[in-house]
Amino acid sequence: MTKIVQCVPNISEGRDLKKIEYIVNPLKNQEGFKLISAEPDYDYNRTVITLIGDPEKMIVPLINFFQRALEKIDMRTHKGEHPRMGAVDVTPFIPISNITIDECVEYAKSLADHISFMYQIPVFLYAKAATDPSRINLPDIRKGEFEGMKEKIKDPSWKPDYGKPMIHETFGVTAIGARIPLIAYNIDLGTADEKVASAIAKAIRASSGGFQHIQAGPASLQEKGFVQVTMNILDYKKNPIYRILETVKMEAKRYHVEITHSEVVGLIPKEALLDSIKYYQTVLGIPYDKNMSLDQIVKDAIEYLKLRDFDSFKIIEANL
Amino acid sequence: MTKIVQCVPNISEGRDLKKIEYIVNPLKNQEGFKLISAEPDYDYNRTVITLIGDPEKMIVPLINFFQRALEKIDMRTHKGEHPRMGAVDVTPFIPISNITIDECVEYAKSLADHISFMYQIPVFLYAKAATDPSRINLPDIRKGEFEGMKEKIKDPSWKPDYGKPMIHETFGVTAIGARIPLIAYNIDLGTADEKVASAIAKAIRASSGGFQHIQAGPASLQEKGFVQVTMNILDYKKNPIYRILETVKMEAKRYHVEITHSEVVGLIPKEALLDSIKYYQTVLGIPYDKNMSLDQIVKDAIEYLKLRDFDSFKIIEANL
Numbered sequence: 001m002t003k004i005v006q007c008v009p010n011i012s013e014g015r016d017l018k019k020i021e022y023i024v025n026p027l028k029n030q031e032g033f034k035l036i037s038a039e040p041d042y043d044y045n046r047t048v049i050t051l052i053g054d055p056e057k058m059i060v061p062l063i064n065f066f067q068r069a070l071e072k073i074d075m076r077t078h079k080g081e082h083p084r085m086g087a088v089d090v091t092p093f094i095p096i097s098n099i100t101i102d103e104c105v106e107y108a109k110s111l112a113d114h115i116s117f118m119y120q121i122p123v124f125l126y127a128k129a130a131t132d133p134s135r136i137n138l139p140d141i142r143k144g145e146f147e148g149m150k151e152k153i154k155d156p157s158w159k160p161d162y163g164k165p166m167i168h169e170t171f172g173v174t175a176i177g178a179r180i181p182l183i184a185y186n187i188d189l190g191t192a193d194e195k196v197a198s199a200i201a202k203a204i205r206a207s208s209g210g211f212q213h214i215q216a217g218p219a220s221l222q223e224k225g226f227v228q229v230t231m232n233i234l235d236y237k238k239n240p241i242y243r244i245l246e247t248v249k250m251e252a253k254r255y256h257v258e259i260t261h262s263e264v265v266g267l268i269p270k271e272a273l274l275d276s277i278k279y280y281q282t283v284l285g286i287p288y289d290k291n292m293s294l295d296q297i298v299k300d301a302i303e304y305l306k307l308r309d310f311d312s313f314k315i316i317e318a319n320l
Numbered sequence: 321m322t323k324i325v326q327c328v329p330n331i332s333e334g335r336d337l338k339k340i341e342y343i344v345n346p347l348k349n350q351e352g353f354k355l356i357s358a359e360p361d362y363d364y365n366r367t368v369i370t371l372i373g374d375p376e377k378m379i380v381p382l383i384n385f386f387q388r389a390l391e392k393i394d395m396r397t398h399k400g401e402h403p404r405m406g407a408v409d410v411t412p413f414i415p416i417s418n419i420t421i422d423e424c425v426e427y428a429k430s431l432a433d434h435i436s437f438m439y440q441i442p443v444f445l446y447a448k449a450a451t452d453p454s455r456i457n458l459p460d461i462r463k464g465e466f467e468g469m470k471e472k473i474k475d476p477s478w479k480p481d482y483g484k485p486m487i488h489e490t491f492g493v494t495a496i497g498a499r500i501p502l503i504a505y506n507i508d509l510g511t512a513d514e515k516v517a518s519a520i521a522k523a524i525r526a527s528s529g530g531f532q533h534i535q536a537g538p539a540s541l542q543e544k545g546f547v548q549v550t551m552n553i554l555d556y557k558k559n560p561i562y563r564i565l566e567t568v569k570m571e572a573k574r575y576h577v578e579i580t581h582s583e584v585v586g587l588i589p590k591e592a593l594l595d596s597i598k599y600y601q602t603v604l605g606i607p608y609d610k611n612m613s614l615d616q617i618v619k620d621a622i623e624y625l626k627l628r629d630f631d632s633f634k635i636i637e638a639n640l
Contacts, residue, residue: 209558212529238529243570250566254602282574 003099004320005107006181007033007051007058008266009091011069012084014040014047019072024049026064032057036319039265043221045080046089048184048266052319055093055107059114062091066115066174075146075172081219082230085142085149086172092127093178096316104178105129112162112176121168122153122160127179131161138175139215146172181316183233183272184265185241186219187248188308190258194220197227200251204229204244211247213239226260236269242276245305261308270294270317273301280304294318323419324640325427326501327353327371327378328586329411331389332404334360334367339392344369346384352377356639359585363541365400366409368504370586372639375413375427379434382411386435386494395466395492401539402550405462405469406492412447413498416636424498425449432482432496441488442473442480447499451481458495459535466492501636503553503592504585505561506539507568508628510578514540517547520571524549524564531567533559546580556589562596565625581628590614590637593621600624614638 013019020040024047027035033053040047051058066088073087091111093104105128112123130136134157144152149172152158153165160173167173189197197218202208205216213235219228229248233239249259274290277300281288292300294312301307312318333339340360344367347355353373360367371378386408393407411431413424425448432443450456454477464472469492472478473485480493487493509517517538522528525536533555539548549568553559569579594610597620601608612620614632621627632638 203563206532209532209555211531212526235529243523243567246570247563247567250563250570254599256603256605279574283576285576 001098002054003056003103004053004096005055005058005099005104006094006096006267006316007055007062007091008094009049009051009062009065010089011047011049011073012045012075012078012080012087012089013069013073014045014080015042020047023065023068023072026061026068027051030057030061034319036267036313041082041265042223043080043219044082045078046082046084050266052096052267052316055099055104059107059111062111063114063118066119066121070119070121070168070171074170076170078146081221083139083142083145084172085144085146086121086168086174087170088174089142090126090138090175091177094181095178096181096320101128101178101180108176108178115174116160116162119168119171120163121171122163122165122173124173124175125161126175126177129177135161138177141175149173180235181267181269183236183241183268184231185233185244186228186230186263186265187245187259188224188261188263189227189229189252190260191255192220192226193255194218194227196252196255196257197229199255200248201229201231203251204247205231211239211244214244233272236272236275240275240279241272241305242279245276259306261306263308264310264314267314267316267319270297270315273297273305273315276305277301321418322374323376323423324373324416325375325378325419325424326414326416326587326636327375327382327411328414329369329371329382329385330409331367331369331393332365332395332398332400332407332409333389333393334365334400335362340367343385343388343392346381346388347371350377350381354639356587356633361402361585362543363400363539364402365398366402366404368586372416372587372636375419375424379427379431382431383434383438386439386441390439390441390488390491394490396490398466401541403459403462403465404492405464405466406441406488406494407490408494409462410446410458410495410497412496414501415498416501416640421448421498421500428496428498435494436480436482439488439491440483441491442483442485442493444493444495445481446495446497449497455481458497461495469493500555501587501589503556503561503588504551505553505564506548506550506583506585507565507579508544508581508583509547509549509572510580511575512540512546513575514538514547516572516575516577517549519575520568521549521551523571524567525551531559531564534564553592556592556595560595560599561592561625562599565596579626581626583628584630584634587634587636587639590617590635593617593625593635597621597624
């Protein structure tokens with residue numbers, strides 16, 4: 001059976017749609033995998049690209065994609081709300097079916113080897129591909145961002161796994177790795193006060209004593225005029241979405257702030273939505289049907305989680 | 321200035337009030353420290369004793385108290401809802417003022433040395449007094465409980481810190497240590513179904529992915545006819561009470577179960593109550609006064625946290 005992975009490169013360009021189109025082009029209409037989406041975010045100035053399919057077939061197109069990001073993105077002039085350290089900031093391989101996480105690590109290393117050799121881009125292996133515990137968490141690697149990396153990379157403890165210990169002048173550095181599926185989930189607050197988003201993020205994230213599998217921070221969406229609590233849910237079985245959303249609601253109350261919407265960036269497993277739909281339907285006394293259609297899941301998830309910009313193609317299972 | 325600690329021995333007897341009175345007697349009316357409370361719990365079959373004062377003056381009375389617990393409690397016939405491994409199950413020293421945690425460790429060692437020498441009781445040092453990371457958490461030491469300890473203690477990795485590697489036949493073993501103040505906090509659920517308490521405990525506790533500083537489990541109070549989520553809040557600044565209570569409420573909703581009351585076992589710092597009062601008053605738009613009297617704190621805490629069996633003497637600051 002064919003190996004299926006999800007691969008989610010993030011590039012540091014979310015504003016110039018022509019540039020994004022050009023960079024992403026090598027990933028389009030390829031045999032063996034599908035380009036599911038390219039989601040630019042103006043405020044983040046970042047685009048999340050999602051591929052699903054055979055990793056074997058992805059490597060060469062990904063190398064071409066890196067080459068185009070290198071050509072078009074100059075990190076020296078990049079500004080955006082999301083932390084970043086390179087033109088392609090991060091590329092995770094995520095096992096979906098007929099493939100182990102260890103095999104995903106091998107694909108990550110293969111891509112890392114080629115792009116560091118061909119384009120002199122220093123690569124840090126991260127998550128399950130990490131060569132040291134200090135490199136498991138992407139935020140630890142990325143700390144200091146593009147601007148700080150010039151010095152940081154000279155520190156022997158931050159020697160890149162591939163390439164020389166000096167940043168690529170315009171590209172910066174990149175992280176490539178393998179990880180289990182996470183959910184990139186953001187909650188929109190009915191305020192423009194970033195202090196509120198900061199305080200709520202602090203209350204729920206693992207690094208300050210909150211839920212064990214939550215990374216969270218504030219983001220100020222200037223264009224949209226409100227702030228978000230922006231999160232990675234690293235284990236949605238142990239920290240289900242509804243629990244995070246309800247805890248954020250509870251904390252927001254002390255600032256008299258409403259939750260206006262929430263959003264999933266990239267893909268989400270069906271099961272993660274069903275878990276939360278089950279919670280709300282059980283609370284409301286509505287019969288829960290675990291075999292509901294994808295369309296019904298989308299409808300219910302939008303209703304209960306106040307999801308915006310959501311459709312069935314954001315569910316992993318709709319793309320297999 | 322006088323060193324002040326809180327010392328909270330727990331004994332495995334919560335039903336026979338005469339026995340408890342006899343065991344606790346050496347701690348009464350002593351110079352240099354106060355016996356704040358002895359709180360027996362029938363279902364737990366356990367009594368939590370709270371002392372406040374000069375640790376120097378506590379050691380000899382504590383030795384006499386251990387001697388009486390040894391005399392009156394036979395662990396071979398003890399049954400109760402709370403996990404336990406000895407007649408005196410655990411004795412923490414907690415710094416309150418003019419004393420460091422390291423000095424508390426020294427008092428813990430002194431008590432351990434004496435009672436193991438005089439009564440052949442094996443002692444595990446725990447929390448900040450632990451001699452190995454595997455002994456920091458009391459539940460790790462206590463795993464297997466009195467019944468399993470007979471074999472466990474023979475394992476070289478569970479050799480006691482004081483005394484021989486064999487349990488005292490009737491007393492069992494004990495843990496003595498030093499730790500920062502924790503809050504023993506229980507939430508009463510309007511159901512007798514222990515599965516509900518288990519599921520909620522699992523959702524919130526660190527060991528299964530919940531809040532980082534929460535230990536939690538289910539307890540079935542046969543006598544009272546309901547179940548509890550029983551907790552230790554190890555860091556009330558990072559995991560404030562209101563956040564735990566509201567998360568438990570939210571989880572309880574899916575079982576259509578009400579929170580009927582909550583309770584503090586032992587003492588609680590004033591600040592921990594103020595933090596939660598502030599949350600509820602801010603949500604409700606009621607002006608919050610951080611200088612409110614202890615009586616007002618008690619009144620508000622009972623109202624917002626639904627505390628039962630609570631009065632100002634449960635607040636540490638009322639006892640100084």
